[in-house]
Amino acid sequence: MLRSARRLPRWGDVPGAVARGLTVWRRSVAARVVVSTVLLSAVVVGAVSWLLVAQVREGLLDNRVRAGTAEAESETAQAVERLTSASTSDFDVASQLEQVALPLSQRGSVRGYEVLLVRSDVPVDDDLTGVGSISSPGLDPDSIPASLRDHFAGSNQLAWTWTELRVLSGEEMRSVPGLVVGTRIQLPADGEAYTLYFLFALDDEQETLDVVTRAAVVAAALLVVLIGGVTWVVARQVVTPIRMARKVAERLAAGRLQERLRVSGRDDLARLASSFNQMASNLQRQIQQLEELSRVQRRFVADVSHELRTPLTTVRMAGDLLHDARQDFDPAAARAAELLQVELDRFEVLLGELLEISRYDAGAVALELEDVDLREVAARVVQQTATVASGSGVDVRVRQPGAPCMTEADGRRVERVVRNLVTNAIDHAESREVVITVDGDEHSAAIAVRDYGVGLAPGESAMVFNRFWRADPARARTTGGTGLGLSIALEDAHLHGGWLQAWGTPGGGAQFRLTLPRRAGEQLRRSPIPLLPSDAEPER
Known part of the structure; x- marks a missing residue:
């Protein structure tokens, strides 16, 4: 049995996923609430966790510093006592150095610290390995920071600092964070000052801090997830009724008034x-x-x-x-x-x-569709209105392309629309010419009627198609109009899926434009004839 392989995600799918995510973000209130709450909670919980870890770290290190300095002071005091008791019988420098370093090194192997004994006047730049220093086995003398060595070049005060403790473990050098405490003693054999360094590894503190950090991270993550879940449940309780209201409102808008x-x-x-x-x-x-x-x-x-x-x-x-x-x-x-x-x-x-x-x-x-040439429609309308135009002293001209301007429409209704537009233009032309323009493109065909009479005031281009509306009720109708012609013309245009639009300016005339799709049922995108006439630009 063959199975179709699942298509693996590709980088090309990333923009689509981002777009879908943005769509969900824009449309879903619950998603925005949950994401915002989770982000804010993550910031707050992260800050609290960081403060907690920082406090624990500071407490651990403070305790370790206090314990280390106390132990260094105690061991130094004991070393001084041993030197004092042995000074009357042994004035050998090497022997006295061993009396100090050897017991400390032995106790350090048990108590968990390393010891380094070196003269205080050794330059900071010199390598401690070759200047006669005594240290615990495997300790790298370079673990002593230069700043601490420089301190004891002219001071007898106890001092401490952090360091990177390097100790030989097996056959390799191990580096761990450490604390180094330094004290200064004077050797009776030669009267010189020596610095005694105690180096404490912070392995236990580091492990404790790692455990606390992991616990804080896990707890913070679980808390953020819990907050996100709670927020989602609460948001769902609030958003679900809103979504139901939206769906019911959409059904009401669709005409299902019983919802x-x-x-x-x-x-x-x-x-x-x-x-x-x-x-x-x-x-x-x-x-x-x-x-x-x-x-x-x-x-x-x-x-x-x-x-x-x-x-x-x-x-x-x-x-x-x-x-x-x-x-x-x-x-x-x-x-x-x-x-x-x-x-x-x-x-x-x-x-x-x-x-x-x-x-x-x-x-x-209902429409009775047929192939209609708008040029022929314009010619018939001009012939039908010739008597009215002649009686009003109006010259009607037609501008049309040489090729047929065909559209699939109800020829009787289209002719009635154009006749209404032309008679209306003659009625308002005030003895000036009326121009009929016919044009088309691959998607639409249009016919426009332009007059240069009284025109239309601002806002009247939409009101002119209302039933029984007149710009000037006192104005006499030359052609005997009823006030319903343009309303019927607009209904005829809408019935064809077309546009019937008007433009006008006071004293500059008006233009009415009928735009029809080439094929019935197609959606109009544009008109081949501009609604604003080119000769009306100066009067805009």
């Missing part, structure tokens, strides 16, 4: 869950009321629009009859018949747009 938090206990988190559930219930009730109100409004608009069709048809027939016979009326009656016909036309358009808006509100609009 609620489970309440257990009477603590602050339980009270928070109760308040959250009460808020969710209130929101659900308000949303249901708004949805019901919206359904009532949509149904009212649809019912009214449908019910108005029958009387409108009757009034249209009567209006057409009066309009056809207006030559037989007096001038006032004939003018009234013409105004009646105009308002009936406008009322019929308004009724149709209200029905269209109600279909959008009910979500009952």
Whole structure:
């Protein structure tokens, strides 16, 4: 049976692991709390452990210094007594040196110290091995620090210092930390001053300190781990309800208004869950009321629009009859018949747009997709609005590429959007020209309508698509608009997954841009036509 080999971690995986770790750090409150607490605890516990080890070390060394100096003073006093008692019968320098060094060396082998006896006037730079010094077997005379030797060149006071004690063990030289205590004596045989050095190995103290250090490190590590575990448990108790609240809030945002938090206990988190559930219930009730109100409004608009069709048809027939016979009326009656016909036309358009808006509100609009050339759409719209443009004294021009500008869309709706934009531009052009620009790229196709009329004030570029909104309510409509054209145009653009955007400046005109994806369902990234016209730069 063959088994697939597990892929070993590689250095290339490190950036990915770091990125995942940073993601967890950013998203998880519990992880940040645990890591922060562990780091702070490690610093505090490490500092306390270091202070403890330092105190133990200082105590051990202080005790060893006191014991070493006391033993050095005692042994020196005994050596002086032996020299005093032997001075009347033996004036041989070598013999007196042996009387001092030999007993000390023997007792030192039992009590755990080394002895070195040397003249005090030996220069510091000289090697003690070749100047007639007497020492314990295997002791390296260079274990005596130069600073201590320099001290006893002119002082009789006891002194001590730390050193690196080197002693021959077997066939190799062993180095251990040590304490060296020095005293000064005078030899009766020659009257010269000699320095007696006692060297104490600190093996036991070092072992004790190592044991204390290991215990402190292990205890600190276990304490930090314990603190981390406790922090994790506490953080989980606090964060888990928050995560549940987040999940329920996401479900509520997704439309599942019946979701609620489970309440257990009477603590602050339980009270928070109760308040959250009460808020969710209130929101659900308000949303249901708004949805019901919206359904009532949509149904009212649809019912009214449908019910108005029958009387409108009757009034249209009567209006057409009066309009056809207006030559037989007096001038006032004939003018009234013409105004009646105009308002009936406008009322019929308004009724149709209200029905269209109600279909959008009910979500009952479907696209009839086909390949549409925006150049042809622009040409048809210019032809349809030629009479209105001529009556308003507006020249409509089209700028378009030589190649077809195709998009997959509902041709009827796209043409209606462009017609609304062009009639709106003619209505606000103030007898200046209107320019229609068509362009496209590999992802999108766009058509822009630019006028040089009254323009838009700051903030009105978003409000212009609101239903029945007018920048100047007192302004007369040249084209008989209903106030719903741009709203329907925006809904048509959104239905195609496109953009309908406006730009304008007071007195500098406005530009409306429709951008559609080349293929239905594709997401737009950019538009081939800039929303801010190039000729509007000086007026920015």
